[in-house]
Amino acid sequence: MQKNDNRAYLFIAPFVIVFLTFNIYPILLTFYYSVTNYTGMGGIENADFIGLDNYRRLIQDDFFFTAFFNTIRIWGMNFALQLGIAMLLALLFTDIRLKLKGVNTFRALFFLPNIITIASVALLFSILLDWNFGSLNQMLLSLGVISRPINWLNNPTYAQSWVALIGAWMWFGNTFIILMAGISGIPTDFYEAAFIDGANWWDSFTKITIPQLKPILLYVFITSIIGGLQIFDLPMLLTDGRGAPRGALNTMVLYLYNQGFSFANFGYSAAIAYGLFLITVVFSAITFKSMYRGQVKVKKGGTK
Amino acid sequence: MDKLKAARGIIYFFLGLLVIICFVPFYMMIINATRSNSEILRGFSLMPSTNLIDNYFVLDSYINIWIGFRNSLVIAVAVTVLNSYFSALTAFALVVYQFKGKNAIFIVFIVMMMVPGQLGLIGLYDLSSTLGMLDTYWPLIIPAIAAPFTVFFFRQFLVTTMPMSILESGRIDGAGETYMFHRLVLPILMPAIATMGIFTFIGSWNNFLFPLVIIRSPRLYTLPIMIRQLQGSPVAQNLGAIYLGVAISVVPIMIAFIFLSKYIISSITAGAVKG
Numbered sequence: 001m002q003k004n005d006n007r008a009y010l011f012i013a014p015f016v017i018v019f020l021t022f023n024i025y026p027i028l029l030t031f032y033y034s035v036t037n038y039t040g041m042g043g044i045e046n047a048d049f050i051g052l053d054n055y056r057r058l059i060q061d062d063f064f065f066t067a068f069f070n071t072i073r074i075w076g077m078n079f080a081l082q083l084g085i086a087m088l089l090a091l092l093f094t095d096i097r098l099k100l101k102g103v104n105t106f107r108a109l110f111f112l113p114n115i116i117t118i119a120s121v122a123l124l125f126s127i128l129l130d131w132n133f134g135s136l137n138q139m140l141l142s143l144g145v146i147s148r149p150i151n152w153l154n155n156p157t158y159a160q161s162w163v164a165l166i167g168a169w170m171w172f173g174n175t176f177i178i179l180m181a182g183i184s185g186i187p188t189d190f191y192e193a194a195f196i197d198g199a200n201w202w203d204s205f206t207k208i209t210i211p212q213l214k215p216i217l218l219y220v221f222i223t224s225i226i227g228g229l230q231i232f233d234l235p236m237l238l239t240d241g242r243g244a245p246r247g248a249l250n251t252m253v254l255y256l257y258n259q260g261f262s263f264a265n266f267g268y269s270a271a272i273a274y275g276l277f278l279i280t281v282v283f284s285a286i287t288f289k290s291m292y293r294g295q296v297k298v299k300k301g302g303t304k
Numbered sequence: 305m306d307k308l309k310a311a312r313g314i315i316y317f318f319l320g321l322l323v324i325i326c327f328v329p330f331y332m333m334i335i336n337a338t339r340s341n342s343e344i345l346r347g348f349s350l351m352p353s354t355n356l357i358d359n360y361f362v363l364d365s366y367i368n369i370w371i372g373f374r375n376s377l378v379i380a381v382a383v384t385v386l387n388s389y390f391s392a393l394t395a396f397a398l399v400v401y402q403f404k405g406k407n408a409i410f411i412v413f414i415v416m417m418m419v420p421g422q423l424g425l426i427g428l429y430d431l432s433s434t435l436g437m438l439d440t441y442w443p444l445i446i447p448a449i450a451a452p453f454t455v456f457f458f459r460q461f462l463v464t465t466m467p468m469s470i471l472e473s474g475r476i477d478g479a480g481e482t483y484m485f486h487r488l489v490l491p492i493l494m495p496a497i498a499t500m501g502i503f504t505f506i507g508s509w510n511n512f513l514f515p516l517v518i519i520r521s522p523r524l525y526t527l528p529i530m531i532r533q534l535q536g537s538p539v540a541q542n543l544g545a546i547y548l549g550v551a552i553s554v555v556p557i558m559i560a561f562i563f564l565s566k567y568i569i570s571s572i573t574a575g576a577v578k579g
Binding site for chain 2 (some may be wrong): 002004005006007008009011012014016018019021022023025026027028029030033040044085092095098100106107108109110111112113114116117118119120122123125126127128132135140163169174177178181210226229230232233237248255256257260261266269270273274276277280281284298
């Protein structure tokens with residue numbers, strides 16, 4: 001191997017300097033603010049050190065808990081829907097007997113909503129779902145599905161469901177592409193052998209496809225939960241930006257943003273950021289653990 | 305055989321239906337962009353009307369959406385170029401040289417991939433304020449130089465595709481390290497740069513939270529911030545103009561996607577398989 005080469009430091013210097021300044025330092029600064037009552041104005045030197053008060057407040061804050069459960073509920077609905085559709089599509093398009101055509105076209109069409117700016121999507125849906133003049137209500141009324149317009153964005157359950165639905169609409173194409181790549185990577189001999197042994201479709205799905213897909217499913221799950229915990233643009237722009245209706249769209253990052261930049265509570269906002277980070281780590285760890293354990297079990301089953 | 309044919313027919317029918325459902329929102333957006341406010345208030349229609357130009361003038365009297373386009377483009381291009389170039393440089397150093405602190409960098413990478421971007425939001429805002437960078441593009445662009453995920457991806461790519469022998473023979477020919485990076489390594493990395501570049505560009509183009517916090521002056525607004533400005537603005541009285549504003553922000557992306565979809569889709573798969 002090469003010996004210690006000082007030229008390397010020259011090449012990595014820009015990365016390291018920027019990384020320390022614009023990545024690590026802001027994160028540490030945020031932590032420092034989280035133990036002060038800094039408002040964000042008038043300079044940090046005028047703020048007081050208040051120890052863990054912000055964190056104490058956080059674990060007793062009903063608004064934060066509501067924001068947490070809102071985020072989880074929206075993510076859960078979104079993920080179930082997204083994964084269900086994506087899995088179904090992936091199975092259909094990889095089925096060796098069906099031999100469906102036009103995979104590339106369908107993949108592109110289903111993926112398209114994913115690259116549209118969320119701000120645009122949110123504004124679009126906020127007017128499409130308008131109570132009196134939105135196209136959706138007008139369409140449903142003229143089709144006779146409903147007799148009175150529904151105030152979609154004024155009902156907590158509807159509003160949360162719409163955020164989940166819009167999220168699923170944006171992301172199922174992405175998940176479909178990933179799952180399909182995963183399923184295509186499974187050797188076909190596995191299925192042929194299972195078929196010879198008299199396994200039916202459900203057996204091959206649960207005994208071959210799912211276990212073989214575990215790493216990919218883990219990737220989908222982790223990226224989805226990390227992204228889902230950070231949901232912000234859509235709930236902010238779909239209603240008033242403060243979580244209406246009745247706080248149902250108040251997600252954790254929206255709460256963080258409003259505490260910091262609408263209510264001038266930099267210190268508390270910083271504590272929310274660390275709370276969110278902790279929650280993200282815990283969820284990722286749980287996912288890793290449970291998936292890993294699942295895999296060990298499958299291996300044991302195989303050696304029997 | 306016939307049963308299979310029938311199944312296929314039913315599946316295609318439902319796939320078609322799914323495509324229609326996916327595109328109804330965009331279709332309504334384009335149709336409504338051509339209709340007057342009173343037409344939209346009266347009811348919905350699947351046929352375009354004739355008010356596109358009028359709607360454009362209403363929209364244009366309030367915001368210049370093309371400025372938002374230009375601003376988003378400037379930022380996204382700068383971010384993509386910096387991200388690609390400096391990530392390649394860093395990955396090159398990590399693969400080719402042996403040096404102290406290399407392992408520490410790897411550990412930091414893995415940890416940083418788990419850290420949500422919002423964790424440093426408050427700190428970055430305050431740092432920008434201290435450096436006098438609030439209401440400029442610098443806090444949105446400079447951090448692109450240090451992108452752990454891109455470096456990681458490039459490193460994996462180099463390890464599997466770049467033979468060390470070409471560097472050895474370059475050195476024997478008297479080529480400098482920087483020269484070799486530009487002439488040998490960057491070309492090898494090109495496919496990986498294209499893959500990550502598309503995602504970096506889309507990510508920057510759609511970025512909402514950071515510009516929202518950093519940018520104040522309307523002339524510096526990026527497209528997403530401008531779109532937000534439309535909501536609750538005087539233009540909101542005219543639904544046709546709002547639909548048009550959204551349509552203008554969406555349609556160019558759709559057109560770009562038609563040309564790039566092949567690359568984008570293969571990139572997603574690459575990310576998942578490597579990740």
